Amino acid sequence: MLKLDDDEIDRSHAKPGPMALNHMALAAINFAAALLSIPVIGAGIWLSTQPDNACVQILQWPVIALGAAILAVGLAGFAGALWRLPWLLLAYLVAMLALVLALACLAAFTFTVTASSSGRPVPSRAFLEYDLDDYSGWLRARLDAPGRWDRVKACLAATPTCAEFNQTYATAQGLFTAPWVSPLQSGCCKPPTRCGYTFVTATYWISPISEAADPDCAAWSNEEARFCYSCNSCKAGLLQNLRREWRRADIILAVAVAALVVVYVMGCYAFRTAKTDELFRRYRQGYT
Structure with missing residues (x-):
């Protein structure tokens, strides 16, 4: 047992x-x-x-x-x-x-x-441009916090985003007919199309004789450290990205x-x- x-x-x-x-x-x-x-x-x-x-x-x-x-x-x-x-x-x-x-x-x-979402067609351009008002107020507020955008645009200027944009589109025809330009490059690396700037290179443009009243048009600079980083179009491109x-x-x-x-x-x-x-x-x- x-x-x-x-x-x-x-x-x-x-x-x-x-x-x-x-x-x-x-x-x-x-x-x-x-x-x-x-x-x-x-x-x-x-x-x-x-x-x-x-x-x-x-x-x-x-x-x-x-x-x-x-x-x-x-x-x-x-x-x-x-x-x-x-x-x-x-x-x-x-x-x-x-x-x-x-x-x-x-x-x-x-x-x-x-x-x-935002992405607006532009006359005589294949790529899209972006408007800040098309994005949520919460996202816009994150960028508009005191001192926040200054830090963000300094960070963006240190990236190769615009340098790559300049190397990719060597001619006006190449840029204007490009079916895809990243929102960040579209908003930060060139002036808005509505401003009427003349293409020299993808990141160097000649201003018109009479600039538009749009603040983004006055904010554009051919200096590498500035470009359109102070533009609302840059904020919009960033938010789209x-x-x-x-x-x-x-x-x-x-x-x-x-x-x-x-x-x-x-x-x-x-x-x-x-x-x-x-x-x-x-x-x-x-x-x-």
């Missing part, structure tokens, strides 16, 4: 019970949640490598911070499931819910502030939110099942 009992004990250790399997499943689910932080962090890092986003620094750091927090919480949940720590698992579920909601709010907010890049990052955020919701629901179910099995095990131990 004693030998039979020992064999039964050996078999019970050789094959994991339902509770152990539930904890293993919960550990795998929580690890998957940690892995889903990677595209979020990657989106933030990608934004920080874009010259315009690097100069403005609005979205990338919240994205990176949320991604890092999801990674840390996911790993904590993985450890809690692996070591069967109910208090850590409960903390994981609460913290992950807050982070998923925060990421969803950030994705929705990003979509909202980039909903309006930001809009395009933020929309791409927002797709990643939206997909990550959807995947995290699925993983979170699965985690809640696995946690509940593990707790039910634990209670059932204690019930059996108490009555046997």
